[in-house]
Amino acid sequence: MEQEEEICSKCGTILRDSKNSYIVESEKKEKPSKRFRRYKFWVTPLNILFLCLFIAGIDMAIVPIDSPFHMHWAFWPIVGIITIFLLALILSKRPESFWVIAPLIFANIAMLLYFIDRSYGENDGIFGLDWSLIPVLALLIFGFAIPVVSRLGYVKETPEDKFKKMVGEE
Amino acid sequence: MSLVDNRKKFTFGRKLLSLLEGYYSTYLWARDHVAPQEGSSIIDALKVAGYVKTISAIIDNMKSSPRRTKVKKACRSFELEGSDTGILFTHGFGANPEIFRDLAEYLNKETGFTCRVLRLEGHGTSVQDMERTNFLDWYKSVELHYKELSSKTKEIILLGHSMGSTLSLLFSAYNTCKAVITISPPLDLPRPDAKFLPLITWIKRYWPTKESEAVKYRKRGHYIYPKRPLKCVTSMFDLMSVTRKRLHKVTAPLYTSVGLKDPRVPSNNIELLLSSVSSSIKRADYFSQSTHSIHLGPEKDEIKGNILTFIREL
Numbered sequence: 508m509e510q511e512e513e514i515c516s517k518c519g520t521i522l523r524d525s526k527n528s529y530i531v532e533s534e535k536k537e538k539p540s541k542r543f544r545r546y547k548f549w550v551t552p553l554n555i556l557f558l559c560l561f562i563a564g565i566d567m568a569i570v571p572i573d574s575p576f577h578m579h580w581a582f583w584p585i586v587g588i589i590t591i592f593l594l595a596l597i598l599s600k601r602p603e604s605f606w607v608i609a610p611l612i613f614a615n616i617a618m619l620l621y622f623i624d625r626s627y628g629e630n631d632g633i634f635g636l637d638w639s640l641i642p643v644l645a646l647l648i649f650g651f652a653i654p655v656v657s658r659l660g661y662v663k664e665t666p667e668d669k670f671k672k673m674v675g676e677e
Numbered sequence: 678m679s680l681v682d683n684r685k686k687f688t689f690g691r692k693l694l695s696l697l698e699g700y701y702s703t704y705l706w707a708r709d710h711v712a713p714q715e716g717s718s719i720i721d722a723l724k725v726a727g728y729v730k731t732i733s734a735i736i737d738n739m740k741s742s743p744r745r746t747k748v749k750k751a752c753r754s755f756e757l758e759g760s761d762t763g764i765l766f767t768h769g770f771g772a773n774p775e776i777f778r779d780l781a782e783y784l785n786k787e788t789g790f791t792c793r794v795l796r797l798e799g800h801g802t803s804v805q806d807m808e809r810t811n812f813l814d815w816y817k818s819v820e821l822h823y824k825e826l827s828s829k830t831k832e833i834i835l836l837g838h839s840m841g842s843t844l845s846l847l848f849s850a851y852n853t854c855k856a857v858i859t860i861s862p863p864l865d866l867p868r869p870d871a872k873f874l875p876l877i878t879w880i881k882r883y884w885p886t887k888e889s890e891a892v893k894y895r896k897r898g899h900y901i902y903p904k905r906p907l908k909c910v911t912s913m914f915d916l917m918s919v920t921r922k923r924l925h926k927v928t929a930p931l932y933t934s935v936g937l938k939d940p941r942v943p944s945n946n947i948e949l950l951l952s953s954v955s956s957s958i959k960r961a962d963y964f965s966q967s968t969h970s971i972h973l974g975p976e977k978d979e980i981k982g983n984i985l986t987f988i989r990e991l
Binding site: 666667669670673674 | 912919
């Protein structure tokens with residue numbers, strides 16, 4: 508069995524006499540997690556960028572009506588892919604607060620689009636909006652209302668229940 | 678004004694500038710693209726800037742930091758070999774096994790018992806690692822070490838400090854042990870704001886450790902996290918709630934103690950404990966000069982003696 512260090516590696520403090528002590532085996536079995544070692548952080552965003560460029564390229568190549576660099580429909584799948592990526596990112600990084608962060612972000616984006624559209628002057632659409640009506644409604648419904656309602660209606664397991672399950676208590 | 682003050686002022690200025698920078702650049706963008714349009718104003722531009730800043734702040738809060746899972750050498754569990762009676766020590770929230778070094782060595786020398794000081798999951802590694810744990814993981818740590826210790830000893834005494842004593846009490850409600858010894862056991866803390874902790878956790882992940890407390894730990898040569906995950910603090914309150922409901926299941930002889938100058942655990946927790954457990958042997962000591970860590974404070978010799986006497990009388 509490994510003899511314990513007598514000097515603290517962190518602060519250099521001399522630990523007291525511990526001749527008959529040893530580090531217990533269960534501590535040495537621990538290994539660092541390899542969960543985030545598979546890919547570098549830039550792999551997925553770069554792949555998404557390539558995909559978006561591909562979609563934009565198809566759009567610009569097929570219907571070159573007014574300008575070779577003008578997109579007609581590719582904007583929507585690109586925004587959709589990026590949104591899904593962002594959602595997945597939030598879900599993986601902060602799974603517990605996802606249901607709070609995601610609605611907040613989407614509500615903010617919706618309001619941002621709303622103000623940008625309104626800043627271009629009054630339009631004849633609903634709420635005085637022009638192009639932003641569909642994305643704003645989509646963000647508010649899919650990004651805010653549905654997650655909030657789903658979260659409120661979610662039956663969460665209490666710590667008491669989790670403990671009972673763990674110890675096998677009825 | 679001293680150099681330090683100047684530096685502080687400079688840092689504050691930098692922070693203020695970086696805070697305004699986002700607004701200013703967004704304002705410039707909005708001025709060029711939004712404000713010149715018909716029916717728009719500077720107010721519209723500022724509204725836009727506000728939302729951009731909020732979104733960027735939320736995304737910034739998600740930034741992950743590296744999670745170190747390797748246990749620091751000075752924070753590992755250790756064992757002092759002895760007879761076929763074991764004492765299992767459980768440290769408190771944010772602490773590490775080294776806080777029991779003195780007490781474990783003393784009891785090992787005086788009683789000859791095998792003393793194992795365990796490290797709770799997420800402790801002695803990194804704050805990010807601790808954040809992923811909860812009281813169930815900590816309970817499993819006690820269970821793991823209990824099983825290992827019971828393979829080489831016939832009887833086990835559970836000894837805990839602070840949250841470790843709460844865990845020991847909960848564990849003794851489901852497992853056989855010779856006695857339970859608790860030092861400053863938190864069972865019902867007078868914190869009405871605790872119910873808002875889950876909400877606060879969504880906005881703020883960590884709470885910094887008090888500098889005075891950190892200095893005290895470092896002076897003793899103990900490692901302490903510079904900040905504590907609020908999620909784990911919430912879990913500690915869950916543990917207290919779960920334990921309170923099961924105190925009647927504790928039947929082992931009980932020794933408990935509290936410092937009357939303890940700012941965290943008031944002495945009424947001891948009264949609650951004594952009135953709730955079903956143990957036939959109960960003993961409580963109140964230490965007038967001690968704070969939370971009685972076994973490290975001015976009355977450490979008294980508590981060591983009292984614990985030794987209690988163990989010998991079993």
